[in-house]
Amino acid sequence: MKFTSTDKYVAPPDLTIAVNAAVTLQRPLLVKGEPGTGKTELARQVADSLGLPMLEWSIKSTTRAQQGLYEYDAVSRLRDSQLGDPRVEDVGNYIRKGKLWQAFDADQRVVLLIDEIDKADIEFPNDLLQELDKMEFFVYETGQTIRAKQRPIVIITSNNEKELPDAFLRRCFFHYITFPDAETMRKIVDVHFPGIKSSLLTEALTQFYQIRETPGLKKKPSTSEVLDWLKLLLAEDLGPEDLRRDGKSALPKMHGALLKNEQDVHLFERLAFMLKGKQQ
Incomplete structure (x- = not known):
């Protein structure tokens, strides 16, 4: 066995x-x-x-x-x-x-x-x-x-x-069990969403791992949360260009699937404010 x-x-x-x-x-x-x-x-x-x-x-x-x-x-x-x-x-x-x-x-x-x-x-x-x-x-x-x-x-x-x-x-x-790297995560996503477009998945996973690596994050999003997020993105028929963030907001689209407490939401809002200040 x-x-x-x-x-x-x-x-x-x-x-x-x-x-x-x-x-x-x-x-x-x-x-x-x-x-x-x-x-x-x-x-x-x-x-x-x-x-x-x-x-x-x-x-x-x-x-x-x-x-x-x-x-x-x-x-x-x-x-x-x-x-x-x-x-x-x-x-x-x-x-x-x-x-x-x-x-x-x-x-x-x-x-x-x-x-x-x-x-x-x-x-x-x-x-x-x-x-x-x-x-x-x-x-x-x-x-x-x-x-x-x-x-x-x-x-x-x-x-x-x-x-x-x-x-x-x-x-x-x-x-x-170590947290999956990007390559393993793509395989996991493929099991759940076999038809997902490669360009959307690449942009989504890039943002996902950037969020996980953000200093000061209280709760890092997990595998189950990225799968929920991708399900929402597919349901809304969003493309990779829809996910790209500008200086107005550091929060990802449908961020409620990834960020699970107000401290982390405020963290990304502060990051957006700081980024906007640097650009002015």
């Missing part, structure tokens, strides 16, 4: 190597990179490329590691016992399987995405060490040991909001 780029996803060679190395080593693949570099989409495309089903566990600040294993609904069992419901005799009726249990219990190998692990409490990764390492866990309420029928391919994403524990990092294969 070898992961390669798909018709919907352009995977650079180093990312392809990282995915296949993690699969070979049977280690979770920990993927970092700035937002919008395709970390979450990677898991979906790995599943698609290898022909495997995917399970997604989206992590929030309130998520506990135990929820990935199972949850025991003691309140419902107590209520049913008061009502004389015969289901209370089997505690298994009140256990809800988490995403890890579902992945372990699957009859075929699955891709398990643990998305944005850094959103959770700092102890969250440590609480999953044993389960991800040995691919098993114990259910205290039923006395069962749940072992993986097929070892899942585990992909874990992080936006680097907090440091992950060393013990957790040692058990992962790590890869940082």
